Amino acid sequence: MSSSPPTPARSAAADAGKAGGTPAPLLSLRGISKSFGAVAALTDVDLDVSAGEVVALVGDNGAGKSTLVKTLSGVHPPDSGTITFESREVSVTSPAAAQQLGIATVFQDLALCENLNVIENLFLGRELRGLRLDDVAMEVRSRELLQQLSAKIPSVRVPIAGLSGGQRQTVAIARSLLGDPKIIILDEPTAALGVAQTAEVLNLIERLRERGHGVIMISHNMADVKAVADTVAVLRLGRNNGVFDAATTSAEELVAAITGATDNEVTRRARRSAGTAATAATTTDKESADKEGDADE
Amino acid sequence: MSDVDVRPPAAAAGTADAADEPSGLRGVIAAVTGRMRGGDLGVAPVVAGLIVIWTVMQILNPVFLSSDNLSNLTMEMVPVGVISLGVVFMLLVGQIDLSVGSLSGVAAAVTAVLFVDQGFNPWLAVLAAVALACLIGWVYAQVFNRFGVPSFVITLAGLLGFLGLQLHVLGPKGAINLPFDSRLVTFAQLDFVPPWLAYTLVVLAAAALYGTGHAHASARRKAGLSATSERVLVLRSVAVLAGLVLAVWYLNRDRGVGWMFVFFLVLVLVAHYVLTRTKYGKAVYAVGGNVEAARRAGINVRTIYTSAFVICTTLAAIGGILAAARLAAANQSTGSGDVNLNAIAAAVIGGTSLFGGRGGAWASLLGILVIQSISNGLTLLNLDSSYRFMVTGVVLMLAVALDSVARRSRASAGRA
Numbered sequence: 001m002s003s004s005p006p007t008p009a010r011s012a013a014a015d016a017g018k019a020g021g022t023p024a025p026l027l028s029l030r031g032i033s034k035s036f037g038a039v040a041a042l043t044d045v046d047l048d049v050s051a052g053e054v055v056a057l058v059g060d061n062g063a064g065k066s067t068l069v070k071t072l073s074g075v076h077p078p079d080s081g082t083i084t085f086e087s088r089e090v091s092v093t094s095p096a097a098a099q100q101l102g103i104a105t106v107f108q109d110l111a112l113c114e115n116l117n118v119i120e121n122l123f124l125g126r127e128l129r130g131l132r133l134d135d136v137a138m139e140v141r142s143r144e145l146l147q148q149l150s151a152k153i154p155s156v157r158v159p160i161a162g163l164s165g166g167q168r169q170t171v172a173i174a175r176s177l178l179g180d181p182k183i184i185i186l187d188e189p190t191a192a193l194g195v196a197q198t199a200e201v202l203n204l205i206e207r208l209r210e211r212g213h214g215v216i217m218i219s220h221n222m223a224d225v226k227a228v229a230d231t232v233a234v235l236r237l238g239r240n241n242g243v244f245d246a247a248t249t250s251a252e253e254l255v256a257a258i259t260g261a262t263d264n265e266v267t268r269r270a271r272r273s274a275g276t277a278a279t280a281a282t283t284t285d286k287e288s289a290d291k292e293g294d295a296d297e
Numbered sequence: 298m299s300d301v302d303v304r305p306p307a308a309a310a311g312t313a314d315a316a317d318e319p320s321g322l323r324g325v326i327a328a329v330t331g332r333m334r335g336g337d338l339g340v341a342p343v344v345a346g347l348i349v350i351w352t353v354m355q356i357l358n359p360v361f362l363s364s365d366n367l368s369n370l371t372m373e374m375v376p377v378g379v380i381s382l383g384v385v386f387m388l389l390v391g392q393i394d395l396s397v398g399s400l401s402g403v404a405a406a407v408t409a410v411l412f413v414d415q416g417f418n419p420w421l422a423v424l425a426a427v428a429l430a431c432l433i434g435w436v437y438a439q440v441f442n443r444f445g446v447p448s449f450v451i452t453l454a455g456l457l458g459f460l461g462l463q464l465h466v467l468g469p470k471g472a473i474n475l476p477f478d479s480r481l482v483t484f485a486q487l488d489f490v491p492p493w494l495a496y497t498l499v500v501l502a503a504a505a506l507y508g509t510g511h512a513h514a515s516a517r518r519k520a521g522l523s524a525t526s527e528r529v530l531v532l533r534s535v536a537v538l539a540g541l542v543l544a545v546w547y548l549n550r551d552r553g554v555g556w557m558f559v560f561f562l563v564l565v566l567v568a569h570y571v572l573t574r575t576k577y578g579k580a581v582y583a584v585g586g587n588v589e590a591a592r593r594a595g596i597n598v599r600t601i602y603t604s605a606f607v608i609c610t611t612l613a614a615i616g617g618i619l620a621a622a623r624l625a626a627a628n629q630s631t632g633s634g635d636v637n638l639n640a641i642a643a644a645v646i647g648g649t650s651l652f653g654g655r656g657g658a659w660a661s662l663l664g665i666l667v668i669q670s671i672s673n674g675l676t677l678l679n680l681d682s683s684y685r686f687m688v689t690g691v692v693l694m695l696a697v698a699l700d701s702v703a704r705r706s707r708a709s710a711g712r713a
Contacts (some may be wrong), residue, residue, distance in 0.1 A: 096595070111593045113586035115577070115654035123596030124583055130576035136516045143522075 007171050024087055025050045026214045027072075027103070027183050032081035034067055041067040042078070042238045049183060049214040054205060056229035056246065057218045060258055064216050064238040069185050072291065073105035074098035074214070086182070102174035105185040110168055112175075114161040118142060118153060121160055145174050149207055166197025170204055183214045190224050202228050222251040236260050307480070309370055342699055343647055343663045346692070350667060353673035361674050366550035369547070370673050371487075371558040375638055376401075376620035378561050378665035382568055383612030385661050388644055390605045391585040391653025392441070392448035394431070396455035398637030401617025402463040402608055402627075403564035404430055409473040410466055410619050410626035412481075419481050427614050433459070434610030438603035448606075456637070464629060472628035475621065485622035495545045498559075499700040503538035507531065557619060561662070564612075568658035581605065585653030635686065642689065643668050646696040667692065 025048040034042040042064045059065050070076040072083070074095040082089050085101055092098045098105070111220040112121050119135070119142045142156045151170045153163065160168060169189055176184055184209050189205070190198045205228045208215050219225050225232055229246040234257040242257045255266045354361040380397050387394045404426040405591045411422035433455070440451050467473065475482050490498070510530045517524035548554050572578035583591040592598050620636070621627040647664030649656025668689055675685045 107593075108587075111587070113583045113590050113654070115586035116582060120579055120582075124579065124591070126595050127576040127579060133574050133576065133579070136513075136520050136522065139517075139522055140520045146628035253519075 008260065009186055023050060025084075026086060028084045029068075029072075030082045030084070032068065032071060032078045032083070034071055034076060034078050042071070045081070045235065045238070045240055046232055047216075047240075048243075049184065049216055051214050052209050052212045053231065054209050054215040054217060054229045056232045057216055057235065058220070058232060058254065058258055059224075059227060059235035059241075063235040063236075063258070066187070067238075068235065069105065069187060069216070069218060072077055072098065072103055072183075072185060074103075099179055099181070102180070102182040103185065104179055104181035104183070106169075106172045106176050106187065106189065108187045108191065110172040112160045112168055112172060115159060117159050118156040118163075118171055120144075121171055122178060124175075126178070141178075142174075145177060146170075148211070149174060149177075149204055151204070164197060165193050169193070169197075169201050173201075173204060173208070177208075177213075181213065183216065184208060185216045185218075187218050188220065189217060190219065190221060194278040222254055225254070226251060234258055242254040335661050340659060340663060340695075341646060343660075343667060346646075346695075347663065347667055347670065350674070354670065354677075358674065358677045360677055364549075366673065366677070367417075368548050368553065368555070369552045370669055372555045372623070373673070374665045374669035375555075375557045375561045376616045376623060377639050377643065377668070378616075378661055379564060379619060380613045380616035380636070380640040381647075381665050382564060382658060382661040383477045383609035383616075384640050384644040385568070385647075385656060385658060386581070386605045386612075387448070387609045388649045388651060388654065389581050389585045389656060390602060391588075392602070392605065393651075394437075394455075394606070394609045394613070394642070395449055395637065395641075396452040396459055397609065397613040397616075397640050398632045398634075399456045399459035399463060400430055400433065400613040400632070401620060401636060402629075402632030403459045403581075403630040404614030404617040405465065405621035405627040406463045406466040406473075408481075409475060409621060410468075412479075413475060415474050419479055423618055424483070427520040427611055429611040430614030431607055434607035435603065437610065438599075438606040441606065442599045442602060460633070463632070467627065467629060472626055474626045477625055481618075481622045482625045484583050485557050485619055486625070490556060490559060492545070492549045492553060495549065495554050496542065499538065499541040499545055502541065503534045504555055506537055508533035510534070515642055557623075565658050565662050572658055577601075577604070585655070587654075611705050633683075635689070638693075639665075639668050639689070642693040642696070645700065646692060650700050650704065651697065652700070 001006060011087060012151050027047075027049045029045060029047040031044055032045045032047075033040070045064070045068060045172060047055070047057075047068070057068065067076060071078045072092060074092045074097050077091070077093050084090070085103070090101060092101065092103070095105075101105050104137065113124065116124065119138050122145070123144050125140050128137050139156060146153055146156065149170065151167075151174065153167055153170065163171065173184070173186070173189075186205070193201060202224060203218065209228075209230075217225075217229065228247055232244045232246050232249065232254060234241040234244070234254065236258065237260075241260065244257070246253065252270065259266070351362065351412055360366055376653075380401055384394060385395060392477055407426040407429060408419075408422045411417040412419045415422075415426070437448070437451050437455065440446055441448055464471075507530055510525060510533065511527070512525040514527070514530060545554060572581060580596045580601050581593065581604075583594065583596060584598055588598055591601075617632050624631070643664030644656070644660055645651060645664065646667050647656070647660025647662070649664075651658040671688050671692065672685050675688060
């Protein structure tokens with residue numbers, strides 16, 4: 001692993017995420033559109049990612065998050081629009097091309113072989129010295145890499161089957177780092193993880209930012225988004241629906257952008273429970289029980 | 298696979314990272330129990346089973362462990378053992394070949410017809426039969442890769458089809474005798490390693506084991522990794538040396554070590570190296586473990602499947618030719634009966650998982666040793682094949698059950 005670029009200040013990174021930031025973004029998408037037959041999955045989508053910035057890509061189911069990620073990782077090349085990477089206009093036509101450019105994707109299913117150990121998984125398909133494997137060099141690099149990520153893996157020679165979900169996510173992310181990518185795309189990295197494991201992965205994402213990688217994270221979990229993201233890009237029905245600064249935007253505002261209205265199921269629910277709490281303070285127990293009964297309906 | 302992690306205190310400082318393993322004996326025990334708990338049983342069950350079988354057989358008939366009988370055992374296990382080595386490759390990629398018996402019969406028939414009836418040079422005849430098997434494996438793989446037909450259906454069709462081909466090639470006579478003085482027959486029946494050469498080979502093997510182990514350990518130590526300690530290396534080599542010298546001495550009280558058995562050992566060693574120490578081997582395990590992950594890692598999955606099919610059919614052909622050579626005849630029953638299932642059973646009993654991605658080349662040697670010991674022991678007791686089939690069936694059932702239980706515990710360990 002080559003030395004990481006110097007860590008940019010967080011505020012600078014956050015500024016760059018907003019339109020008109022001073023440093024040119026590492027990756028910028030302009031007017032990306034993609035249709036599958038008659039279905040327009042993406043229409044005129046823009047997205048910017050700078051080095052050392054975590055961009056959360058949020059949106060409801062079917063908003064086009066996965067399609068956007070697939071256009072970036074070369075699985076579905078876009079129909080129109082431009083992808084600018086390190087100030088050069090590029091075309092990402094295949095997963096191999098994306099890797100070549102330095103865009104690594106960790107898909108939700110991780111794609112690890114449970115029967116192989118951590119080292120074998122990290123180096124799968126790019127083993128050192130094919131006819132007489134250099135396991136010493138591979139183990140050294142694996143340990144270095146995991147150490148840089150402060151990963152908690154019991155042993156690099158334990159099969160993946162013996163690791164927890166968070167540890168597997170760590171291995172999958174570490175593997176994406178072997179190609180020394182500039183941009184790392186994480187598809188729902190905390191889905192299906194427990195509380196402690198989620199924290200582990202969030203720490204890992206922060207470490208990726210410190211190392212100067214640009215990170216695009218798809219997530220449904222507003223708490224995770226608020227916890228690690230610098231910028232939140234909202235997609236709705238295949239279009240941009242706002243780019244927010246994660247530090248100053250509330251979860252409610254994000255939900256409003258995701259669902260496309262301030263009056264939605266989530267805000268109604270929040271209002272209802274707030275109202276219940278207020279009433280409960282001034283009324284008798286019986287009445288408040290009735291109110292709660294109403295709220296449940 | 299038999300690496301023992303003993304961390305010398307000096308190396309610990311160089312690797313004081315979070316991903317460090319515990320040191321010393323505790324580390325060794327932790328590694329072994331962890332692997333077992335994770336459902337990675339390795340060769341432990343089959344070695345235990347072998348000890349039980351040998352003890353029982355010896356008690357029932359004291360001739361069983363005689364030099365004469367063991368020498369015979371090492372020879373008669375080779376043909377099916379070679380076939381089973383090919384099956385290991387298929388099982389590792391998560392597929393199966395049910396036609397290995399028929400293929401071995403076809404190869405034996407083709408060799409015999411070309412050699413005896415057509416007057417070819419025997420090696421040319423062998424080469425032709427092996428080439429035919431390669432072609433068959435390639436065709437299997439094309440059907441599998443292009444049309445997505447499950448391998449067991451393809452090879453089930455092959456089982457029937459090639460049984461027909463075998464009968465057709467043999468013609469109305471139904472059997473062709475191979476001349477007793479041909480190199481092919483003497484190789485399978487009469488050629489034994491001279492004692493001095495056998496001992497030399499044993500010493501060389503032990504020295505090579507120490508040499509490679511030492512080089513590997515010092516490379517790891519230099520890189521600051523945990524390494525097998527010098528003491529363990531020496532002990533291991535001495536144990537192997539003692540074991541092999543004892544085996545060679547014991548077998549040499551009778552006829553000695555057959556060249557055919559040495560040939561099988563070499564095949565197993567080469568296969569072991571290919572599977573564990575090459576990029577190709579890792580790809581084989583990856584395809585058997587998770588095809589999608591292998592594909593995304595840039596492995597050409599179709600090529601790996603094709604190679605497994607071709608290796609399996611080729612080794613099946615070699616096994617069939619050896620069987621014919623041992624019998625000095627190719628006939629309609631070469632490769633029929635229990636050959637097919639014994640070859641598959643040997644691979645599974647030896648510890649190769651039916652679910653793909655687990656096992657190794659040694660499985661074929663250990664598995665066939667179990668099956669042949671049962672068969673040989675029951676024959677010594679004058680019990681006919683009805684008992685042999687039943688006992689082998691029970692052992693196979695145990696092995697598959699163990700595989701399934703281990704797989705389940707792997708799954709639950711993975712969830713933990």
